[in-house]
Structure formats: C-alpha cells, structure tokens
Amino acid sequence: MTARLPEMVQLSAVAPVQLFDFQQQVLFSPKERGEGFIKLAVTTGKRGARSTPHAHPRDEVTMTLKGEAVLRSGGQEFHMTEGTAMRLPPGVIHEVEVLSEEWVVIAAYCDECQLCRGPDGGMGA
Template sequence: MSERLPEVKELGEIAPVQLFDFSQKVLFSPKERGEGFIKFAVTTGRRGARSVPHAHPRDEVTLTLKGEAVLRANGQEFFMREGTALRLPPGVVHEVEVLSEEWVVVAAYCDECQLCHAPEFGVPK
C-alpha cells in the first residue's frame, strides 16, 4: 500500500473556470480525483454577478474573504461580508448576487450537485 500524504496546491497556479457570472479556481475536486465528497474552491465575482437558483445534496460552507454578496434562500436575504462564514443545509435552494466591486469566497460543497446536473434537484442533463 502506498503512503498517503497531504496534497498541496498553489492558488496562483490554478486556471480559473467559468461558473455562472463567476470565475472559480477549483483546488480539490472529487470529480477529477474519482474519490471523496467535497469540492474546495475559491470563487470571484464582480458587482452584479449572479448565480441561478440551485441546491446541493449535502452541506455547503463558505467563508467570504473580500467584498460583499447577498445569498437569497427561503424568501430571506443573508449578507456575506469579509469574515462571514455561512453554512447551507442540504437541499436549500439559494442564489447569490455580488454587491461590492469584487467578492471573493472560499467554498466547500458536494461536487455531485445541481450544478453538475443532479436530476434529484430537477436539473435536466
């Protein structure tokens, strides 16, 4: 059996991908690795950037590093500012809109979510 060691990645060496109106750098992805449950990514958006309403089958946790955004869920607004941590329970439909010039957030969530065409949340393939 091979020795299991920590993995180290440098954010500056990761190419961004487009996610809705946002730019995302995926540090660790079970989709790429074929193992585990959690995607870990840094996402950046400019004023007015929005996601579509979506949900995840497992928890999502975020930490805002810079700027401000509003998360809308269940008819309520939750403001995320620098230093704000947020946990979304599984299945909560939500959307995000950036309010500041730039918003940077670190997020960990299930990779098998609506954004990856999870039919259990009504997203067609």
Template sequence: MQSVQRVDFPLLRKVDAVPLAHDQGFDYRVLFSPTTVGSHYMKFVLVYGEPGSESDLQGLPGDQMTLTLQGKAVVVAAGQQYALPIDSAIVVPAEVAQKVKISGDVQWVAIRASCDECPLMQAQITQDRLNGRRPNAEVPLVRQVDKIVPEYLYGFERRVLFSPSTVGSRYMKFAVVHGRPGARSVAHTHPGGEMALTLHGNAQLVANGEHYDLHAGSALAVPPAVKHPAQATGNDEWIVVTSYCDECPLMKAQRLKERRGQ
C-alpha cells in the same frame, strides 16, 4: 458539553463572534461542524498560529484541506515537509499523520475543511475496522491558487483546489470563487450542503425567502437541498472560500439508497 444544532435553514455567523478554542499553541474558531452548529457533514474551521508554534503529530479519518490566508507554515507529513505560504493550499489524505510548524515572524491564519465528524464517514470507518480494511497510502498535495485554471459560471470565476473529480481529495470539494460586481448565480442546491467564508467584497444569498448579506469576515452554511442563488453586490469583487461534499462517494451512495427507499 456544547449542544449540537443542525438547522435546516442557512446559518450566517460573524467570524469574530465565534468563540476561540486553544490547543497545542494554536487558536481555532469552529465556524460550522456536525458536532456544533450549521453543518450536517463537513467541518469548517479558522486556524491561527503564532510564530514558532508547532502542533503534535496526528492524523484524521477523512481528508483535511487547508488554505493559508496570512503568514506561512510548514506541514510535515509522510516523511516530507510541505511549505504553505499565503494563497497556497494543502490536502492531507485520511489517516496520514501530520504536524504544522509556523514559519516566519507573523501570525499564520488559515481556513480548514475536513469531514472527520461526518456521520457517513464515521459509519464507513466502523465498517472498515470490522472488515480489517485500511485507507490506501497516499501523500499530501500542495497547490497554489493562482496556478489553477478557473471555471467560469454566471460571471463567477471558480478555482477548484481539490475535489474527488479533479485532484487530491476523495470526499470534499474545496474552492476559491471570485465574483465581479453584479454576478448572479441561478438557484441551485448541494446534496451535502455548502460552507463559505467571505474574504473580500459583498454578496447576497436568498434562501427560503430570506436574504443573507455576506461580507468580509462572515461565514455562511447552507444546508443540504436548500435552493439558493447568490449575487455579488457593491463595487468590489467578491472573493469567497467554499467547501462542498457533492462528489463524495459516501454521499452518492447514501442518496442512491434514499432513492431506492432503503
């Protein structure tokens, strides 16, 4: 069994150095997760599917969000089929069974964020089962990246695909961020940490006095409460997919308990 490494400083990984796992005709690279490395709460995974591959029908205890980076797929859930071409994303709610079929004749590549291994989620599931509660029935939602109105922050353009305060997700925020060369954020933190996969361009993040150079094919996990400004470097636009759980109601309840000393 792989040992769990939950560090309290940022972890930078090269995607092609992360081991591949295989299941149901799909390959996976677990970039970060609570049961492997880098993350306290969220799971961040690259998924690869060859033409004709089809997964089994299964559901997760937390929401699952997937963004297609290459190729196309069809997600079957709640009695419906949802097309997932490039630059489109889907959120499948907790406990909704789904399966993925790869359509087209090229490999499907997607980045996926979920919270099924989150310790807060696991505790909530246990409590719900003891009380006989079940999740509310909901249906998946698909969104196209270029159809989302962006937010503008410090020279960065952020398109929030799903979040508890907007649409689709009860627990996590999933976004695509563009930064023009030279764009720089203020130092900030995330109570549940942040995971990011650079798709294009370059950037530099500073945390705990260390510099982390981000480029296409690299992934970064920033632990909870670690201050970090980020700056887009080089001559090209920086494009990154990010996931956070700042707005998660379970996270907010946990932080409230901590402030009260419970």
C-alpha cells in the same frame, strides 16, 4: 498498501476557469479525481454576477474573503461580507448575487451539484 500523504496546492498556481458569471479556481475536486471528498474552490464574481436558485445534496460551507454578496433563501437575505462564514444544510434552495465591485469566496461543497445560470439561461455545473 501505499501510504496517503497530505496534498498542498498554491492558489497562485491554479488557473481560473469561467463558471458562467464567475471565475473559479478549483483546488481539489472529487469529480476530476474520482475520489470521495468534497470540492474546494475559490470563486470570484463582479457586481451583478448571480447564481440561479439551486441546492446541494450535502452541506456547503463558505467564507467570504473580499467584498459583499447577498444570499437569498427561504424568503430571507443573508449579507456575506469579508470574514463571514456560512453553512447551508443539504437541500436548502439558495441563490447569490454580488453587491460589491468584486466578491471573493472560498467554498467547500458536493461536486455533483448544478450551480449557475449559463448565458443561454440553462443550468451548468
């Protein structure tokens, strides 16, 4: 049996990819590796960037590192500012809109979810 060891990734070594209105740096992804852990990503959006309403099959946890965005869910608005942590239980429909010039968030969530509206209005992952 091969011993499992901790893994370390430097954010500066991860190239960003376009995620519709956002730039995302995926640090660890079960989808890419075929393993059963959650996705960890740093996502950046400019003012006006938004997601489409969506839900995740498992918890999502986030920590805003910079800027401000509003998360809308259940008829309420939750302002996410620097240092704000959020937990979204499984199945909670929510959408996000960036309010500041730039918003940077770190998020851990299930990788199989559809997230943001694409340029053609369709869903993407």
